Each structure stands twice: as structure tokens, then as C-alpha cells.
Amino acid sequence: MLRLLTVLCCAAPLVWAADATRPNIVVVFCDDLGYGDLGCFGHPSIATPNLDQMAAEGQKWTEFYVAACVCTPSRAALQTGRYPIRNGMCSSKRRVLFPDSKGGLPASEVTIAEVLKSNGYATHAIGKWHLGHLPQYLPTSHGYDSYFGIPYSNDMDALASAPKGRAKFNDPKPEYFNVPLMRDEKIVERPANQHTITKRFTQEAVRLIRQEKGNPFFIYLAHNLPHVPLFVSENFTDVSHRGLYGDVIEEIDWSVGQILSTLRAEGLEENTLVVFTSDNGPWRVFRQQGGSSGLLRDGKGSTWEGGMREPTIFWWPGKVKPGVVMDMGSTLDLLPTFASISGSKAPADRTMDGYDLSPRLFGSGPSPRTEMYYYHGEECYAVRSGAFKAHFQTKTSYVGQKQAEVHDPPLLYHLGHDPGEEYNVAAHHADVIERLRGLKKRHEESVEAVENQLIRR
């Protein structure tokens, strides 16, 4: 009888999850994807037909930010809608969590999953977490019903027997990197076979969409790639003009296609918001194994635009008004936006840094976000307000520059006229600089001291 039901459902999918007030939500989050790495964001030799189509049907946001230029703090911001300085999830001493870390996202923080779960959503996390790998910090301790993934970066736990330094990335093998693959709180495979990791994360997402189609659901699918070491499954070996890095992106593009076609097949596409973005800019020090920021300056690890502006797409047929959006948005805004569109309650007992983007998504008004603070570790290096961005400190990513350079007066760029941050216009806009300086001061005054989680070992 169950089999018969399944057959019937597959033949003519029933829209039994049409809960108009609680749409499903899927976030696809990449790791170290560059602003310029998708076809629809201008890459000439990486083919991303599914993402291009998703952008054409939905909204392509060209000025969408993460709240930190490296992994752990960026992810903390997405989950909580708060700058990571507020919850101890950023550090100038240790940029991210490592396998020897004892810290993680504090239990007192409220995640997207908790917000939605309290409103009846099924919640699932897949892929990279990187907000603490000890049990009390895992997704299942932060509002997710299930977790399947590698709890930190895929280059961690490199074995002493692996080739030294960069050599292990040049012809990477899964056995060089002894990273665990977990199901909920248990390690189920170690080292994780990273060749099939994108495929398996995708299969898990597809399975969960089918499993949960009777409930409102939230799926957070955070690919471990294209962070180095780069791996693809057999079907995506040597498919891209861009080489191995392109193969990886093209497998992620395939994955997005699988998600969207599953939503369509299940009749859920008009009741599901899908968001695609990444955690920080490309890791350019890895050369051809790292991505490209397109015309933006620098990449991962810097507060130049290439480090923190992400290629972002919102998709919800019939609801999200198709087009290119040049308003500002941020992963900080996902929590309040999801709360808004689902009638869920965002935390009211703490400082939140996000905005509800739904007016812009649905075409009723502009994005309420008009400012962005660019963090490097625990310090706010730059501030954007409207089109202007002031850099009070700068540091190029990973290579060369050991100490940040302090700028007084700050460097000032008009990001509309000059998205590549080439032409400092500070000399002509003393008033703008004073305004940005004031914003920075007030923002910093709003930050309360908390225990740092990244330096705990």
C-alpha cells in the first residue's frame, strides 16, 4: 500500500505541503566561492547553466555581503543574524575553529533553525558546519533535527604522512585529510571520501526534501567545496574548461539543478524559497585552485570587496520578483527575512544586525540595509554606507602583508562608480568620512564583551 502511494505520488505529485504562510526554505552555501566564479557573475570558462537559470528566474543580488572574510565568523553571522563579535565567534589570533578547538557557537545564541523549529519547521543541516565540532556545538544542539557532514574545513586533520605544504593540494587524495564525516553526533566515515562528498550532500538534500514535503522544512546545505583540497565525483572529472576548480563548481551547479528539479517534481517550487551564496571570497593564494573575485579587489581573508561580497541568488517562482538587485543585503539578513516570511519569531532580547529583505524580494520596496561593517578578526576594518566605503585599516589576504595598514584619513571608495576599489576619493568627501567614522563608533559602542570562542583549546 505504501509502495502504491509512492508510485501515485511520483506520477502526479500532490501539493500537500502548500502551507502558504510557512514556505519551505533551502539555503545553499558554498565555501570560498569567488564573486566572479559563476557564469551569471561573468566567469568565462566555468559553465553554470543551472545557477544561470536560477538567477534568470529569480533575483541576482550583486551587492550581497557576508559579515566576516573567513569561514567560522561568517557562518556564525548567517546562523544568528548577528555580527560574530557579539558572540565571541571571531578572533584576530585564530581566524577560525580548528580540530583542537574547545569552543563553538554558544548555546545562548539563537540560530535560524531554532527560530523556524519553534514555528513547526523540520530543520536539517548538511555539509560544513564549522561552528564547533564538540557535541554541544553541533547542529543537533543548535536547533537542527539532523546533521550530515564534515564539521569543519576539508583541509584540516592533514596527516603527517601526506605530502608537505601545498604539495598535498596539487594532487589531493582523500586519505591525506583525516576529516570526519558525521551523521548527527556520530562519526560515520573517517577520512571522509571527499570525491563523492558533493554528490552525497546533494542526495541527502533531495532525500530530505522528499521526506519532509508534508511539513514546512528548512534545509541548510553547506558544501565543503570549493575550499581546497578540491575533489569531484567521477561524473565531473575533467568536464570544465577551468580545470579541477571548474569541475568542482560545475558539480555544485549540478547539485543546485538537482535541488530545484526535485522541488519542481514534488510540486513545491511555488512554496519554497531557495537562497544560494557563499561564506567568503576566493582563497587566491591557492592560485588556479582558488577562485576569482571578478572585477572586485582581493579575496578571502581581506576586507576588500573580493573578500566579503558574494555571488547571491534568491529563487521562489511566482513570489520573488525576477531581476538584478543592486541593493545591499547580507547573510545577516537571512534570519530576520526567514522569520518574516514564515511568521516566526526572531529573538527580541538581544542586539540583532539583520534586516528583513522581503520588501525587495517581493518587489514592494527597497532593501532596508544601507550599511555594512567589515570585520577582520575582532576589528572593524571598514564601513560601507550607501555607495561609500571607508577603509580604516587594510590587510591583503594571506600573502605578503603581516601587519594591517592603518589609514587616517581612511581610504574612501564609491562602490557604485568604482566597484574594484581603485580610486580613493577621500580628498573630496570629508563629510562622508565623518559620517562613516560616526557610524563605526556607534556600532563599536554597541558591542558588549563576551568570551572568545576561537582561542579556547
Add this chain to the structure above:
Amino acid sequence: MLRLLTVLCCAAPLVWAADATRPNIVVVFCDDLGYGDLGCFGHPSIATPNLDQMAAEGQKWTEFYVAACVCTPSRAALQTGRYPIRNGMCSSKRRVLFPDSKGGLPASEVTIAEVLKSNGYATHAIGKWHLGHLPQYLPTSHGYDSYFGIPYSNDMDALASAPKGRAKFNDPKPEYFNVPLMRDEKIVERPANQHTITKRFTQEAVRLIRQEKGNPFFIYLAHNLPHVPLFVSENFTDVSHRGLYGDVIEEIDWSVGQILSTLRAEGLEENTLVVFTSDNGPWRVFRQQGGSSGLLRDGKGSTWEGGMREPTIFWWPGKVKPGVVMDMGSTLDLLPTFASISGSKAPADRTMDGYDLSPRLFGSGPSPRTEMYYYHGEECYAVRSGAFKAHFQTKTSYVGQKQAEVHDPPLLYHLGHDPGEEYNVAAHHADVIERLRGLKKRHEESVEAVENQLIRR
């Protein structure tokens, strides 16, 4: 009666020009547009909805080249399907034609217009010509039934009374630049009111489409912009996040929308091939007044990719197979392609450098182009074959570098893996270098000495 017919036709346009064997052809050619300046090629703050839509409906070519990194030789190549070294239209001493030039495209050359005209096409040139402004070199002497435009660059003929140096570009006024606007061989306005020039060129194109809809027609619409000085009409003043440069591109985007909607309104869209591209990379020395190459290196005046790879779109609903094309193509290929799709005769009595791209356009096979020679003046600085490009000489554009740097062994880049030409892989591919060296030698041996047209005064 005529009025009645017009009304009837407008109400329900008749497809009276449905000549399936001789499709209409429109080429929209920009001046100094950067590879990264369109939304669909990744620009974050220039809105190009019409071009984005054109790309989505047609083919976006990501590896499409011009045959020279500056204006006059690039245009000679487009018109003739031959490297300009073959007809004296390139020079290392004078890069382009100037108002004091006595030379131009020789009468012995066969243009696209002549090829199509001999097969019954109506042929019209609008906009910038820059292949000689003396009567014997104008479009009407090279196979075009009519001409309406500025015969050379819009910054020429600057008056002595204009502000000095770059200052005249910062707040440009049409009266600073005493350029002529011509109708056929006559000057009809001087200085041309450049504020309305894009609008008037567009109106001329729309008028000609309507006028010629009973014939197969070829329209070559070569905008004088976004070459500096930048001008826009009133409707496009302060519309773009990118400032004046963006306003200019957004007016050109509007223009493309006008062309396509006119074709649709006249019922010609399924019988018209429209090609959009530009003559060379962005003039980066003009800073915010110049465009962006996106992730490509350098711009106008250099043989790095940013100087010669152009954002290119082919559109022909129902015929051109929609998608992103990563095969190579060139403006050199337009003449043979147009000849092929119209059953016209390309010249058979001379060396031609173009290929028929119709297999790739219509989805029956790959582009036949597998190589490209990158000219700087009269010298071939670089050669591409397949994914590899060897630079035998390099010179950055306009600024800084007075003498070309010779490379032996040449610099070698894999343009698929490394479209930004950052990582020289010469040390690993001696065989590829030898092959490219051989291609260059054979190509150069195919060139016969001719009179140089650019140094004649």
C-alpha cells in the same frame, strides 16, 4: 490609402520580409566597451536588462575576439574578415586614423556590405566608421547604401579653446569636440551634439528597419560611445549606480531594446540575426570614465585578454541555439558567417582569416576557429591555439611602459584554467610553445607587404 496600409500593418504586422534564405542582419558595435561592463558579463553596478535578456534568449560568447586592440584596425578586420596587416590598416607608429589622415580602407578590399549587397541586401551604416573620412573611404564608397554618423572617434577635433588635457573629459561639453556628424558624404552638424548621439543613431536604425522590412537588410550600428568623452541624453542622466559611464552603457542597453522590440513589432525577429560586440577593451587610463575588463587582464591598447576579448551576444529566436558558448570566435568571422547564412559569396581571390560560425550558432557542431593572432600595430605579439596563449611580446596599455617587453621563451597561459593570465606555465609546456611559435611563423609568412594607410598624411 498608403496611410490605411500603414495603420493596418502596425496593428497586425505582416511578415512580408520572410526571406528564409536571406535573413536580415544587424550588428551593434560599441567603442571601448569592457569585457566586464554588462550585467550578464558580471558587472555589479551597471544595469543592462535588455542585453541580459538578449543573452538569455540567444548565445553569450565568452571567448570572442577582435583582431586588434585599438579602433581602426579592429574595424577594418570586422568589415573585411582579414587581419588588418593584410590591407595596411594597422601601424605601430600611428595606432588609428586621425582627422589629418589621408588614408583609409582601400577600395580593393571587400566589405561585409559589399558581400551582402551583391546578393540583394539593403545595406546601411550608422555611427562610428573610422576607416577613412575622405569621400573615397566612407561607408557609401564601401558597399553601404547610406551612412549617418561621426566618421572617427568622438574625442578627435578637440578645440584649442577646450580645457587642457584630461580636464575636457571630466565635465565634457559637445562644443569642446568639433567632430562632424555626416549623412552619407555630407557634414550635417558640427560639432555633433553628442548628448543625443546614441538616441539619434538608435532612431535611425529603427527607421531603417521599418523602411527596409520588405528587403533583406544589413544594418551596421556602430555606437561612438562609451569612448570618452562620455555623453548621454536627458533620459539617461544620473540613472546608473556606476555614474556617467554606467549611464552611457544603460542608454546603449536601451538602444538594443529598441532594436529588438522593433524587430518583434515588425514580425522580423525570426528572420533576423543580431550580433552585439565591441571594437576593443576598455580605455582604463581614463579611470572611472573607462570601463572594466572584469577578471581579464589589462584593456584597450594591449594584447592581454582585456584588450581584445569582447562581451559578445548572438540573437536570432528559433535559430540561434540559446546558451553560453565557450568556443572561440572573432569579428573576423562575421563576414564568412553572414555570407554562409545568406548564400552570399565571400571573396575567393585573397587570403581570408575568418570562419563560418554557423555550425556553433545553430547547434550542429563546434566553432571552426581554433587560433587567434593578437596584433599590436603591425606586429603579432601573441598567439592563441586551443586553450594556450603565448605572449612573444607584451606592452601594458597606454600607461607606463614605453617599449614592448620581448619574451623568449614566450609567456604561456592556459586561458581556460587561468583566464586572468596570472600564472605563466611556459616551464611545463615546451611542446606547446614550439607549436605556437610555428603557427606564428606560418601566419607571418602568409602576410604580403602593402601600403600602410595609417601613416599617410
